Structures are given as structure tokens and as C-alpha cells.
Amino acid sequence: MLLYQTHSPFARKALVFALECGLSDRIDVIHQETSPTHRNDRVFSANPLGKVPVLILPDGMTLFDSMVICDYLDRLHRGRKLIPTKGRKRWHTLRLHALAQGMCDAGVLYRWETNRRPVGLRYPVLAEGQKTKLIETFDYLETELDPKTPVTIGHIALATGLDWIAFRDLVDFRTGRPALAKWYEDFCARPSMAQTQFSGQTHDHPTP
Numbered sequence: 001m002l003l004y005q006t007h008s009p010f011a012r013k014a015l016v017f018a019l020e021c022g023l024s025d026r027i028d029v030i031h032q033e034t035s036p037t038h039r040n041d042r043v044f045s046a047n048p049l050g051k052v053p054v055l056i057l058p059d060g061m062t063l064f065d066s067m068v069i070c071d072y073l074d075r076l077h078r079g080r081k082l083i084p085t086k087g088r089k090r091w092h093t094l095r096l097h098a099l100a101q102g103m104c105d106a107g108v109l110y111r112w113e114t115n116r117r118p119v120g121l122r123y124p125v126l127a128e129g130q131k132t133k134l135i136e137t138f139d140y141l142e143t144e145l146d147p148k149t150p151v152t153i154g155h156i157a158l159a160t161g162l163d164w165i166a167f168r169d170l171v172d173f174r175t176g177r178p179a180l181a182k183w184y185e186d187f188c189a190r191p192s193m194a195q196t197q198f199s200g201q202t203h204d205h206p207t208p
Contacts, residue, residue: 096154
């Protein structure tokens with residue numbers, strides 16, 4: 001069972017990974033609303049950090065953090081591994097995953113300082129710093145991303161992260177970056193992405 005959230009880039013990364021591995025029929029996906037200001041007791045009972053995704057194994061063990069979940073899933077299928085185990089392919093993959101993860105983290109902080117935090121409590125300097133991280137990442141990807149590389153967890157993390165940035169309308173990454181824009185559009189056309197599109201809004205307090 002996968003505790004999920006339809007507007008989380010981290011949860012979507014785990015689900016897209018499962019689809020790419022051909023494991024979707026082995027996982028029940030259960031949507032759970034969470035946020036730093038919205039306590040979800042079911043999620044907290046499975047993950048003391050109160051965050052999704054959480055994978056609940058058949059024996060009751062819980063796995064949390066999307067990377068840990070993806071590593072577990074990659075060991076369940078017999079196809080080409082999406083997390084290479086050795087050599088430069090592994091380091092390139094993990095580096096891209098780290099970049100995508102950091103991009104999402106910067107995006108979350110930027111959104112807090114420009115949208116979610118009460119206006120009087122926002123810190124424009126911090127927002128600008130996070131925006132700079134996003135722009136630098138987009139510029140780096142424009143020249144460094146190889147569209148011919150077989151799909152890995154790095155690509156999945158990047159695609160779900162970019163699509164979340166577009167979904168939240170945070171910072172434009174397509175204008176002036178034709179290579180990145182094409183890669184993003186091509187990846188979003190994959191069935192795993194088409195079946196898991198973002199939806200919904202963050203709830204800062206429990207709904208009635």
C-alpha cells in the first residue's frame with residue numbers, strides 16, 4: 001500500500017517509478033492529505049515525520065522517503081534497473097536525482113515565501129534566494145541534460161519536479177530553454193506521467 005498525495009512531487013516520483021517498473025498492479029494507492037499545518041494521524045502512525053509517500057509492506061513494515069521506496073521497488077522487478085548499481089552511470093543517476101530533489105526543496109521554500117505564508121511574515125530575500133537556485137538549475141539542465149540517456153530515477157525525479165513547478169506556476173523553466181522544454185514535454189507524454197497528473201490543493205487545516 002502506498003500512502004500518497006495527488007499534489008506532492010515526492011509521492012508522484014515513487015508512483016511513476018512503480019509504473020515504469022511495471023509494478024502498478026502490486027500497489028494499492030491511498031490518497032492522504034498532509035501539510036506542515038495539517039496533522040494526518042494515519043500518516044503519522046506510519047511515518048513519524050508525518051509525510052508522504054509511505055510504502056506499507058505486506059508484513060506491516062513501513063518505508064518512507066521516496067528514494068528509499070524507489071530503491072525497494074527497483075529490487076522487485078526483473079527488468080533494467082532504474083537505479084544503476086555501479087560505475088559512472090550510478091553517480092550520474094544519483095547526481096541528477098540529488099539535483100531534482102534539491103530543485104523541489106527550493107521550490108517548496110519559494111512557494112512558502114511567495115504564496116503560503118501570511119503576507120506579513122514573508123521574507124522576500126529568502127524567496128529570491130530560492131528562485132535563484134531554481135533558475136541556476138534550469139540553466140544547468142539546458143546544457144547538461146542528455147535526452148538519449150535511458151530513463152533512471154534521476155529522470156523521474158526531474159520530470160515530476162518540473163511538472164510540479166509548472167503545476168504550481170512557480171518559475172518559468174521553458175522560455176529560452178528549448179532543450180529542457182522539449183525533454184520535459186517528451187517525458188510528460190510517457191504513460192507513467194499521463195496516468196499520475198497532479199491535482200488538488202494543499203489543505204493547511206483539516207477539512208470538516
